[in-house]
Amino acid sequence: MSAIPVEPRKEDKFKRRLQRVAREQDLSRQRDLVQRISADLNIDLLTCAAALVFMNQPNLYPPLKRQPAAAEADRALPPQYKMARYRLAVGSQHQVSRDQIQAVLVSESGVDKKRIGRIDIRDTYTLVELPDGMPADIFQLLAETEIGSQKLNIKRIKPNKFRQQRNVGGEENGG
Template identity: 35%
Template sequence: MGNNQLQIALPNEEASLKLRLQHILHSENLQDQRTLLTTLAAELAVNVLDCGAALLHIMQQDNDTSSLATRNRLNHPPSSTPIRVDSRVMTTCISEPHPSTDIHILEPVLPSGYVMPTVKMLRYRLDIGKKHQLTVKELKKVLVEESGVDINNINNVMIHGQYTLIELPDEMPQDIFQHLKTVEISQQKLNIKRLKSRTKKQANNRFRRGKPRVNQRSDDDSA
């Protein structure tokens, strides 16, 4: 019975794999992957087909390992302990040790809607807003096309009347930054600018406020 189930499942997996491959081949630029595969094959002194087959084997092994870990979690319900990360409470699930390994696995479970930051983000200001009929969808589309930024790294878009605030990756190349200054949407240049952090502004304000108090104290002493 187990063999019959395996024989039935394999064609479905193969069909799913073919669909995913077809989608990637038609929608993604794979030049970097082709170059990497060719380089690996040359360094290993094998042909590209054998190298690709070995990579597929590694992927299948990783998938089998992931499936085994999932089954272990289902068989051993985790205990949960709340901890605080980035001023938010998340739950850390510590699974029971597997009988054959006696190893505890620490797995974070994030609150619904929480996105763990993966890159350092910086706040930017654009000289375009609601007055220019700007939409979030259109802005993200233009930024992806003109700068190559991952759409998932375009965060916290706040469109105001005359301008827009947005978060983008901090380490933006200077040539792309200068290019985005000249990019237009509805004949309005983005004129992108980096914003100073709130901490720096507060520090500068405290320094400026401190001077008059020192001068006033000197005047009192002279009187």
């Protein structure tokens, strides 16, 4: 079993929710379903449970760092344009993914996908870097845009606030 660091607060919260559900709910049908899925997919129960945890809490652990291929290294260079940081009122509790957020930003604002910077999905909100100088009409459109019936309610944040939020617990997550 590998020891991958997780934000203790997130793990504790997840354990408490899990314990409460296990104690208060009749899970017999869900247990049968997990056993059927495990058998149908030819995977062990622990792997099935781990996949279900990942589907429910994709941001519980920081993403694994991988070395970019040579072709990707060029694209991973820092942008040559000024970026601004924004807070979106959607997070992992709203079951949004990085791809969904990126797709909405591209389709609604017209920003080039390559010009979208870091997307840091938290429990109840997301921090994202976008090109500086967003027109007011686009900003208003994004504020009203929804992902899964949750308004983005975009707000620009100050750079130092972004750093403080990312460094809670002393370590950066995501990116």
